[in-house]
Amino acid sequence: MSAPMRRGACPTLAAPMASGDGLLARLMVAELTLAQLAGLARAAAAFGNGLVEVTARGSTQIRGLTAATAPKLAAALEDLGIEAPAGPPVVMGPLAGLDLAEFADPRPLAAALRGFSRPLAPKVSVVVDGGGALALDGLTADLRLRATAEGWTVWADRAPLGSFDAAGAVAAGRALLDRLSRTGGRARDLDLAPDAPPARPDVSPVGRFPLRDGVARGVAPAFGQTDAVALGALAEAARGAAGVRPAPGRALVFVGLSEEADARLLAGARALGFVTEAEDPRLRIAACAGAPACGSAWLAARAIAARLADPGFGITPPEGARLHVSGCAKRCAQPAGPAITLLGTPEGAVVTGEGLAVPDALRERLSRREVRGREVRGREVRG
Numbered sequence: 001m002s003a004p005m006r007r008g009a010c011p012t013l014a015a016p017m018a019s020g021d022g023l024l025a026r027l028m029v030a031e032l033t034l035a036q037l038a039g040l041a042r043a044a045a046a047f048g049n050g051l052v053e054v055t056a057r058g059s060t061q062i063r064g065l066t067a068a069t070a071p072k073l074a075a076a077l078e079d080l081g082i083e084a085p086a087g088p089p090v091v092m093g094p095l096a097g098l099d100l101a102e103f104a105d106p107r108p109l110a111a112a113l114r115g116f117s118r119p120l121a122p123k124v125s126v127v128v129d130g131g132g133a134l135a136l137d138g139l140t141a142d143l144r145l146r147a148t149a150e151g152w153t154v155w156a157d158r159a160p161l162g163s164f165d166a167a168g169a170v171a172a173g174r175a176l177l178d179r180l181s182r183t184g185g186r187a188r189d190l191d192l193a194p195d196a197p198p199a200r201p202d203v204s205p206v207g208r209f210p211l212r213d214g215v216a217r218g219v220a221p222a223f224g225q226t227d228a229v230a231l232g233a234l235a236e237a238a239r240g241a242a243g244v245r246p247a248p249g250r251a252l253v254f255v256g257l258s259e260e261a262d263a264r265l266l267a268g269a270r271a272l273g274f275v276t277e278a279e280d281p282r283l284r285i286a287a288c289a290g291a292p293a294c295g296s297a298w299l300a301a302r303a304i305a306a307r308l309a310d311p312g313f314g315i316t317p318p319e320g321a322r323l324h325v326s327g328c329a330k331r332c333a334q335p336a337g338p339a340i341t342l343l344g345t346p347e348g349a350v351v352t353g354e355g356l357a358v359p360d361a362l363r364e365r366l367s368r369r370e371v372r373g374r375e376v377r378g379r380e381v382r383g
Helices: 034-047 070-079 107-114 166-183 228-237 259-271 301-308 360-366
Strands: 017-019 022-027 051-054 060-065 126-129 143-148 151-156 159-164 207-210 215-219 225-227 243-247 251-257 285-287 322-326 339-345 348-354
Touching: 022 070, 034 051, 034 060, 034 070, 034 228, 034 243, 051 228, 060 070, 107 126, 107 143, 107 166, 143 166, 151 166, 159 166, 215 259, 225 228, 228 259, 251 259, 285 301, 301 322, 339 360
Parallel strands: 126 143, 285 322, 322 339
Antiparallel strands: 017 022, 022 060, 051 060, 051 225, 143 151, 151 159, 207 215, 215 251, 243 251, 339 348
C-alpha cells in the first residue's frame, strides 16, 4: 500500500488548497440569503468546475478553481456580501437563535469568540451550542461552550473548565484560546483531566423543525456534493425562506418558511435529487469527491456511494457506524465515530474498520466488483 497522505491546514478563500481537481476553497458562513446562495452557485460555475460541497462541520466548499480564478471567486463573493468571518472558526447549530428548544442564543457568544485575533494552530476549532434540537456533540472541538438550563458549560477538548453565565463562558473561552495561541498547540495537548461531556442523541439536520417564527427545512446534497445548476434551482424552489444556513452534517437548512413555502421547497428538493428524509440511506454513507472530479482518487467514490445506498445491494453498516468511501489514502470526508471504509490505493481497493471490526459478510459484499466498478482513471482496480 502507498505511504499515508496527510491533510494540512483548512483551505480558505484567501488560501485555497490544491486538490486533485484544482484548487479548493472553503467558506464558513452562518447564513446566506437566497440571492447569495444563487450567486454562489453562479460563481462556482464561472470560476470553478461547478461542484459545491457542504462539509461535515457545515462549511461550504467550491471545487475546481485555478490560481487565476480563485481571486475572481473571492471578489464575486465579496460583491454578493459573502465574507468569511475573521477569527477562529466557530460552529453553531443551524437553528441558532430561532430554535424553540434551545436554552440560550449562542450567536452573541460565537461573535465574541470570533473576535479573538491572535494566531492559532491550524484546525483549532470552537463549537458554541445553544442546547437545542440539533446537538453538536459529534463534532470535535478544542473549545466547546454548551448552554444548559443552569447556564453555560465550557470544555477544553474533553476536559471540563466549569459552568458560567454567558460573560463568564466567553471569558473562559478566550482564556483557553489565549493559552493555545501561546503554546501553538491544540487543547488535546494540554495537561487537563478528561471528562467528556455527556452526548445527546444525534438528530439529523434533514427534516422539518418548528421555529419561533415559521418552520425550518433541512435538505442535504447526496453525499455532501451538488452542482451549480441544482444549487441554483434549489435556491429558486426555496423562495419565501428568510435564509439558508449550511449545517453540520452536510446539509442546508432553510429558515423562516411558511407552510406553503415549506411544501414548495420539499417538492423542489426531491425533484432535484436532494436528500429530504432523515431515514434516507444516503445519510449513513460518507464519500470524498472521488474520480473523475479528483485526480488523486483511485475510486469513483460518489458513484460507489450511490450504489451502496441502493437497498438491492444489501449493504448496511452495523448499528451506530457509517460507511465511508475514500478515493485515496488522505481519507477525505472521514466521518466521526465508528466507520467502515472502502479505500482506494494504487494497489487496489481495501476495506478497513475505524473503531470496529469489519464483519466478514460485509467485507465480502464491499469487495464485490459490481460495487466498486471496473475501472478508475483508465486503470483496472484490483481486489
